[in-house]
Amino acid sequence: MATTxxxxxxxxxxxGRRAPKPMTPGRQAWRSRLWRFDDKASPYAYIAPFFLxxxxxxxxxxxxxxxxxxxxxxxxxxxxxxxxxxxxxxxILQDSEFWTAVTNTFVIGVISTxxxxxxxxxxxxxxxxxxxxxxxxxxxILTPYATSVASAxxxxxxxxxxxxxxxxxxLGFFGAGETNWVNGHWTSNIAIAVIVIWRWTGYNTLIYxxxxxxxxxxLYEAASLDGASRWQQFRNVTIPALRPTIxxxxxxxxxxxxxxxGEPLLLEGGINGATGxxxxxxxxxxxxxxxxxxxxxxLGMSAAVAWAMLVLLLLIAAINWLVGRFVRKSAx
Amino acid sequence: MRxxxxxxxxxxxxxxxxxxxxxxxxxxxxxxxxxxxxxxEADADGNITLTVADFGQFGYKEAKLxxxxxxxHPNITVKANTAAEEPVYYxxxxxxxxxxxxxxxxxxxEVGRVKELVDTKADAFADLSKVVDSSQWVNWKAxxxxxxxxxxxxxxxxxxxxxxxxxxxxxEKAGLPTDREEVAAKLTGGWEDxxxxxxxxxxxxxxxxxxMDSASAMYNGVVSSNSEQxxxxxxxxxxxxxxxxxxxxxxxxxxxxxxxxxxxAQFQDPWKAALRQGTMATVACPAWMAAQIAEYSGxxxxxxxxxxxxxxxxxxxxxxSFLSVPAxxxxxxxxxxxxxxxxAPEQQAAVFKAAGLxxxxxxxxxxxxxxxxKLEYFNNAPIGSIYADEAxxxxxxxxxxxxxxxxxxxxxxxxxxxQRGTKPDAAWDAALEAISKxxx
Numbered sequence: 001m002a003t004t005x006x007x008x009x010x011x012x013x014x015x016g017r018r019a020p021k022p023m024t025p026g027r028q029a030w031r032s033r034l035w036r037f038d039d040k041a042s043p044y045a046y047i048a049p050f051f052l053x054x055x056x057x058x059x060x061x062x063x064x065x066x067x068x069x070x071x072x073x074x075x076x077x078x079x080x081x082x083x084x085x086x087x088x089x090x091x092i093l094q095d096s097e098f099w100t101a102v103t104n105t106f107v108i109g110v111i112s113t114x115x116x117x118x119x120x121x122x123x124x125x126x127x128x129x130x131x132x133x134x135x136x137x138x139x140x141i142l143t144p145y146a147t148s149v150a151s152a153x154x155x156x157x158x159x160x161x162x163x164x165x166x167x168x169x170x171l172g173f174f175g176a177g178e179t180n181w182v183n184g185h186w187t188s189n190i191a192i193a194v195i196v197i198w199r200w201t202g203y204n205t206l207i208y209x210x211x212x213x214x215x216x217x218x219l220y221e222a223a224s225l226d227g228a229s230r231w232q233q234f235r236n237v238t239i240p241a242l243r244p245t246i247x248x249x250x251x252x253x254x255x256x257x258x259x260x261x262g263e264p265l266l267l268e269g270g271i272n273g274a275t276g277x278x279x280x281x282x283x284x285x286x287x288x289x290x291x292x293x294x295x296x297x298x299l300g301m302s303a304a305v306a307w308a309m310l311v312l313l314l315l316i317a318a319i320n321w322l323v324g325r326f327v328r329k330s331a332x
Numbered sequence: 333m334r335x336x337x338x339x340x341x342x343x344x345x346x347x348x349x350x351x352x353x354x355x356x357x358x359x360x361x362x363x364x365x366x367x368x369x370x371x372x373e374a375d376a377d378g379n380i381t382l383t384v385a386d387f388g389q390f391g392y393k394e395a396k397l398x399x400x401x402x403x404x405h406p407n408i409t410v411k412a413n414t415a416a417e418e419p420v421y422y423x424x425x426x427x428x429x430x431x432x433x434x435x436x437x438x439x440x441x442e443v444g445r446v447k448e449l450v451d452t453k454a455d456a457f458a459d460l461s462k463v464v465d466s467s468q469w470v471n472w473k474a475x476x477x478x479x480x481x482x483x484x485x486x487x488x489x490x491x492x493x494x495x496x497x498x499x500x501x502x503x504e505k506a507g508l509p510t511d512r513e514e515v516a517a518k519l520t521g522g523w524e525d526x527x528x529x530x531x532x533x534x535x536x537x538x539x540x541x542x543x544m545d546s547a548s549a550m551y552n553g554v555v556s557s558n559s560e561q562x563x564x565x566x567x568x569x570x571x572x573x574x575x576x577x578x579x580x581x582x583x584x585x586x587x588x589x590x591x592x593x594x595x596x597a598q599f600q601d602p603w604k605a606a607l608r609q610g611t612m613a614t615v616a617c618p619a620w621m622a623a624q625i626a627e628y629s630g631x632x633x634x635x636x637x638x639x640x641x642x643x644x645x646x647x648x649x650x651x652x653s654f655l656s657v658p659a660x661x662x663x664x665x666x667x668x669x670x671x672x673x674x675x676a677p678e679q680q681a682a683v684f685k686a687a688g689l690x691x692x693x694x695x696x697x698x699x700x701x702x703x704x705x706k707l708e709y710f711n712n713a714p715i716g717s718i719y720a721d722e723a724x725x726x727x728x729x730x731x732x733x734x735x736x737x738x739x740x741x742x743x744x745x746x747x748x749x750x751q752r753g754t755k756p757d758a759a760w761d762a763a764l765e766a767i768s769k770x771x772x
Contacts, residue, residue, distance in 0.1 A: 075426050076452035076733075091772075096765075163602060183752065270600065271419050271740060278748050279762075294423045296737065296770050 062310075068303040075297030088304035098305070100280050101288040102312070104189060108284065109257030112193035112200075117249055120201050121242075124208035125234060138209070141202040149262035152199055157267050160191045182268045188282035195263045200256070204249050211245040212238060243331070247324050254320070258313055261286035271295075285309050378407050380663055382670055385413045386440035387421040389623065390489060390653065391687030397679055401670065408666060418442050422736075429456045432660045437667035441486050441654040444736025446476050447563075449656075450485060451733050457485040458657040463668040464675065472728035473692045477654050486654030487675040488692035490683070492618030493722040494553055494648035496526070497625055500711060501636045502613040506536045512640040512713060522644030523554050523583050526614075530592040533613060542594035545612045547584040547750055548743035549598055553616040554580035555739070556729070557648035562739070563732025569771050571738055572764065581742070585756040588749045595750030597743070604628045616642075618650040619690035619719050626688075626709040639713035647725040652692060690719045697723070737770045 069088055071081040092098045127137060144152070159166045160181040168177040181187045215238060223233050239246075264282050265273045275291050276283020283291075285305065293302030384392070392398055398410035413436060415421035422445055428434045441449060449457070460466075461484040466474040469488045477486035496519070500510040508529070509515055519525045530543035537543070544550060555561055558576030563569055571577050587593050594612055596603040606612055607628040615625060617639060625637060642648055655674060657667045673679060677695030684691055685701045696702050697720040705716035732738075745763040748754040754762070 074452070075423075075430070076448060078430050095769075097769075161601075163605065270417060272597075272600075272744075274419070275744075278744055279752065279754075292769075295419065296772075297426070298769075298772060301772075 065303045065306050068300055069307050071300045073299040073303075075293070075299055078299075081300075084300065088301050089308065091301065092304055092308060097280055097283070098288060098308075101276070101283045101285045104276070104280075104282060105258060105260065105284045108189050108192050108196070108260060108282075109254065111189065112196040113250070113253040113257060115193075116197045116201050117204055117246070117253065119197070120204035120208055120249070121246075123201070123205040124212055125238065127205065127209050128212045138206065141205050143202065144199050145203045147199070149199070150266060152195055153263045153266035154269075156191065156195045156198075156263075157269065160267065182272075182277060183281070185281040188267070188277060192260070192263045192267060192282055195267070196257070196260070200253070204253070207245060207249055208242060211242050215241040240331075243327065247320070247327075251317070251320055254316055255313065258309060258316070259286055260284045261290070265290070285312075379409070380407065380666060381409045381411055382438065382663060382667055383411045383413055383436040384438040384440075384655075384670075385415075385421070385425070385436035386653075387415040387418045387442070389620070389687060389689070390414075390440060391683035391689045392674065395679070395682040395686035397674060397682065401673060404673075408670075410670065419736075419740075426453075429453055429658065432456075435658045435661055437657065437661045437663050438671055439656050439658055440489070441477075441656050442736060443476065443652045443654070443731070444739060446486060446654055447731040447735060448733035450477065450479050454479045454483055454485055456659055457483075458659045458661070458664050458668060460484040460487055460657065460668060460671065463487075464672050468677075468693050468695055470692055470694055470723050470726070472649075472726060473652070475728060476731055477656075486656040487671050489653045489655055489675060489680070490620060490651075490689035491692040491723060491726075492556075492620055492649055492651035493690060493719040493726065494556060494642040494650055495617045495619075495622075495639050495715075495718055495722075496614055496642060497617035497622060497637055497639050497710065498614045499610070499612075499633070499636055500638050502538055502541055502610075503533070505538045506533045506613070508533060510638070512638050515638075515640045519640070519643040520645070522646070523550065523557075523579075526550070526643045527583060527587060527590070527592065530587065530614075531590060534590070534592060537613075541611050541613055543592040543613050544587065545594055545603060545606065545615050546596050546598055546747065547587040547593045548746040549616045550587060550593075551580040551584040551742060551746055552650055552739065553642065553648060554583055556618075556650040557642070557644065557646040559727040559729050561729055561731075562735055563730055565730055567732070569732060569734075569738075569767075571742075571767060577742070581746075581756075581760065584746045585749060585759075588746070588756075593750055595747065597747045597751075599624075610636075616650075619688060619715070620651060622707060622710060622715065623688035626707075634709050635711050637709060638711045639707065639715055639718065641718060642722070647722040647727070649723075649726045649729070688715075690715075690723065692723075694724075734770050738767050741766045741770065 068081075070083065070085060072084050072088075073081050123141060127134065127141070131137060162168065162180040162182070165181070167181070168179060171177040171179070179187055181191045219237050219241075220233055223237050228236065261284065264276055264284050264287050267273060267282065268277065272278055274287070274295055276287040286309075289302050289305040289309070292298050292305060384398075386392075393412065393414075398412060401410050402408060415424075421440075422442070425439060461478075461482060464484070464487045466478065466484055466487075470491065473488040473491055474484075477488065478484050496515070498515060503510050503515070509518065515529075518529055533543045555576040558574075558579065560570070560575045562571045562574060562577065588595075594606060596606055607625060608630055610629065610633055615621060617625070622639065629637065655671045657664055657671060661667055675693060677691065677693050677699060680691035680693050680696040681699045681701040683689050684696070684705065688707070691697065691702060697716075702716045702720065705714070706712040707715050742763050745754070745759040745766075748762070749756060749759045
C-alpha cells in the first residue's frame, strides 16, 4: 500500500541532485502548494480514467436502466414516461415466455459449457505434450475465437438448414436427413450450443494450457516414480492444480451463456430469429429483451428484463462462490 | 491510503475539479458521435446529395429514376440506402427519429406502420400538404398518411390491390379451367369459393404440388378485403372479435385442415425455393407479389403463370408504402421536391413498368404504361385494368398503430398450424397472448 511509497516532503525540496535556486518566499510558498497539490491529487487523476469510463458506460446506464424499468416507455414516445412501479417486473414474472427464455438460456448454457470445458481440458492436455510446431497448433485452436459471432452463426445457419443444409446432407447417407433443426426445441438448442462450443473451446483450451504449464514438473516426476499412469497423473496432479482455473472458466462461460444473443438471433435470421423461433423454442433471455424493446417497442419492459437478468447473474455468482468455498474447504 | 487521510479540504476540492474536467473531456470525446457524412452541406457549386432510405423493393433502382433525377437537376445526386427487411428498417428508423441523428433526407414508410407514426411521431416529419396535392391519390391511401389536423406526413408510392396468381399448366392437369375469366367466374362467391376450388384441385392435383403457398397469405387476403381489421375507429384494438380476423382465421384453419397449403412462410428461403420448383398452384397476389413470383420462379415458368381477379366482389389492398421527409433532415425543401417528383404519375408509371409496383396516384391510371399494361410473364394478363378497377373500389380500411406486428403474429401462428400441426385453438391463444404483449 501507500506506506511503502516514498512520499515527497510537502515543505519544499530537500536537496536532490541539483541545488535549487534561491527563491523569494512568495514563490516558494506557491511551489510548495503545487507540490502538495501534486502529492494529493495526482493519484486520483491516475485512477480517474477507469472510474470515469465505468461511470459513463457502466454505472450510469445500469442505474438509468433501472429507472426506466419502473416506467412505461414506448419507442414511439421516449419523452413520455409513465410511472408503473414494479408493474413491469410482475408482468414479466407472470409471462410464460419469460420462463421459456430462462429455461432455454440454462439448457443452452449447460449443454454448451459442459462439453466445451471438457473438450478444452482434453485438448489442453494434448497440447501440453512436446509437439512439433506447437505454436502452429495453438494458433489453429484459437482461430474460431477470432471469427465474429455473426459470421460463425451465418455459416452454421447453412450447416443446420432444413433443406439443402450440410448436416442433413451428411445425415442423409445414414438415412436420417429430415431434421428441421431450427424448428425443434432440443434440436435448435443443440444447434446453438454447437456454435458456442465451436467458438469458445479454443479460448478455454489456451487458458487451461497456460495453467498446466505452471504446474511444477517435479510433481509429475514424483508421480511417475510412484508408478502413476498418464491418466492417473492427469486426474490426480493436473486437475487439482487446475481447480482455480476451472472455476474461473466456469464463471466466464456462465456469464457468456447468460448473454447469448448473436447465435440465436442469426441461426434462422429475420423476424423469426428476433423472436427466438416461431414457438420461442430457442429464445434466450437476451432475445426476449431485444424482442420487447426493439420489435414491440416497449422499452420499460425491456429494461425490466435487463435487471431481471442481472439479478439472475448475481444469484449464479453467489452459487458459484458458495460452491467454490465448499470445494476449497473440502480440499483443505 | 495515507495520502487520502491527509488531504486538506482545498486539495480535495481541486481533485474534484480535476475529475470534473476529465469527465467533461471524456464526454466531449465520446459524446460528439455525429456521423460526419459527406452529404451534410452543399459544396461550393451548390451540389448536394440527397439520401433515400427504404426497404425491400421500391422500384426506383429498377426504373433508374435516381439517375434521371440527377439529369434533370445536375446539382442533386440521389443516393439510396435500402434495407432488406422492413421490421429491421423500422426499428432503426424509430431510433433515428428519436435521436434526430442518422436520418436520411427521404424515408420510406410501410402501410402497417404509417398509423403509428401519424399518431405518435407526426411532429418529426415535414408537412407535405403544401408540397404535394393529396387529392391526386386514391382517397383511402391519402387518408392513411394524414393527421387529424390535416398534416400530411407521407406521399403514397405503391398500393397492393389484390388478385390471384395461378399456374395455368397445373390447373389444366388438375382438370380446372385455365382461362382467367373462367377462373374468376368460379371465385365470385368470395374466399370460400377459393377454398372450394382448392378442394377440386386437390382431387386431381399433380403429384407434389399444393393449391396454395401458405394459409397465412390467404388470411392476409381475407383480412385485407374487410374494412374491419385490427382496430376500431376510436383506436381500440378489436382483433379478438373483428369480422375480418374471424373470417380470415376460420378460412385459414380450414385450409390447413384440408391440407390445401404447402405451409411455407412467405418470403423465406423455402418459399422462394418452392416457387423455383413450381409446386404451388396459386398465390394470393397483391400487385407487388407478381414481381416477386416472376423473380423467384424464373424463366422456366414464363407464360405458365396467369393473373385473375381476387375472389368475391370486395376489393382488397395488401401492403403499399409512403415516402416521408423527416423534419430534421439536412435538405428538407429539396427532399420534398424529390418526393413530389417520385410520386408523380409519370414516375409511378415508370416504376410499375419496371418493377410491377402499382401506382397509388390516380393520374397514373390514365397513362398508357399503366392502362394497357400487360405482363408477359403472366401470359399477358392485362394487369393495368385488373388493378386499376380494383384500386378505385377499395374500402377505406381502419388502420391501427400496431397493424404490422399484429398481422405478422397471426401469420406466424397460422404457419405454426401448417408446419407444426399446432391445434387451431392453441394457435389462437398463442396469437392473442403474443398480441397482448404487442399492444400492451
